[in-house]
Amino acid sequence: MNRQALVTIDMSDINTPRQLHAALAAALDFPSFYGMNWDAFHDAITGLVDMPQQLELRGWPAFAARLPGEAAILQRILARMALAAPDGATHVHYM
Helix, strand or coil: CCCCCEEEEECCCCCCHHHHHHHHHHHCCCCCCCCCCHHHHHHHHHHHCCCCCEEEEECHHHHHHHCHHHHHHHHHHHHHHHHHCCCCCCEEEEC
């Protein structure tokens, strides 16, 4: 496994679910066939890519206020990933 130590995603300019998925895909190096939806996101982070050791989501409070539903789903999927593989889980920092 070739995990990056840290990946940072700036959430401050994300205003739509499509922008969110595009930012996640670019930062986490998802394959070109990424489906830009939550099922595809789950599949990508649990089997298609090596997730970083740490993931910083900068501008999180304002992003979560703009897109509360998307923020909740993202947090839930990332938390579920951590529960499924606690030894190798990505540590997520909501900043």
